[in-house]
Amino acid sequence: MACGRRKEGERVRAVYYWNTAFRIDSLKRDFLDRHQIGKIYVRYFDVVPDESGGFPMPNATIRIDSVPADLNREIVPMVFILPDALDCDRRRLADMILRRVKQMSETHGMGTVTELQIDCDWTRSTRDDFFDLMQSLKDMTAKDGITLSSTIRLHQLAGSPPPADKGVLMVYNTGDMRDIGKEKPILDPDDVMPYLKYIKDYPLPLVSAYPIYRWDLLFRNGEFVDIMHSDDDLPVLQSDSIVVRQPSITDIIRCRREIESRRPECADEIILFDLNNFNIKRYDKQNFEDIFN
Incomplete structure (x- = not known):
């Protein structure tokens, strides 16, 4: 049984799983247990334009070899959508995404779908198309009692939120990696701070995600x-x-404190990006506890 339940009002510790194969080995299992991770956001597939001009298609679908019977964590399917794939019949696309996610979860024993997350780096030019897709998905997920969440990039805080039940603020990739003089392109508090003037009044429930990877x-x-x-x-x-x-632990914790001082609810769920063996070994065990606490 992959799906776990938590008590109402309990703070959630979560991770993203972004690899192309779902495999919980002993190192990952120890990490999940040691840090009481209750939720795993798993990228199921990407949605990309069809090169021949047809309907958008799934790509880079995760391979799920097996799910430990005693995993007992809530699994949240996540779908990454390229903005170029939004130029289509978006209600049909929403139906395809939801059906495929449900089918994959059922087939591979990932548990009942209670939340679906959509990740798209939409901009002003693709905003209306993305919001249209999200509205269709929201109508469909509401009928099934599924929470619909959307990633929110820092620059998107200045605008209206997409139709969703919840947003996940991505507190990473804040600088230009292409600039050799930029010492903190993954997470720099100085890059984060200007956007936080919008966070207090952002009209969507928010939780936050922080980086544990390196480039x-x-x-x-x-x-x-x-x-x-x-x-x-x-x-x-x-x-x-x-x-x-x-990113340094000091910068991660500083950003978390600045965000939660403006939006205390962001402390209700802390997500780390992302779960793999290299990242698990990157920091001390106490470092992870410091981030979560």
Whole structure:
């Protein structure tokens, strides 16, 4: 049974799972147990435009080999949508997303779907299309008693919220990774603070998500080349620079305190991005407790 229940009013500790295969090994299981993680947001698939001009299609679907029978955590399906995929019959797209998510959860024993989260980096030009999709999804999920949540990027706080029951404020990717002089592109409190003037009156219930990952960035002649995901996935010249960027626990905690001083409800659920073995080893066990507490 993958789905766990929590007491009303209890603070929630959660993680994102963003890998292409769902696998809870002993290291991840120990992390979930040790830090009392009650909720896992799992990216099920992406929605991308059809290259031949047809209807948008699912892509990069997660492979679910097996779910531990005693996992006993709430699993929240998450779908990432490219803005270019919104130019379609959005009610049909909403129906496709919801049906596929339910089918995947049932087939793989991920538990009853009680919440669905949509992630889309919408902008002013794609806002209306995204909100239209979300309204269709909200109508459909409401009939099934499913909570609909949406990721909210910091710059989106200045505008109206999408039709949703809940927003997750993404407190990461705050700076330009392509700037070799930017020392804190993942999370810089100085980049976060200007947006917090909008958070108090933002008319959508909010929780917050914080980064525990790092970037290894390849620069050539001072120009950004790409993110290095392993030591040998990109050709590296002798004159190149590999710059490591990782958020500090101090900055994560500072941002959390600043956010919660303006929106105390953001403390009701703290989400870490994301659950993988490299990130688990990146910080001390007490560091994770400090973030959650």
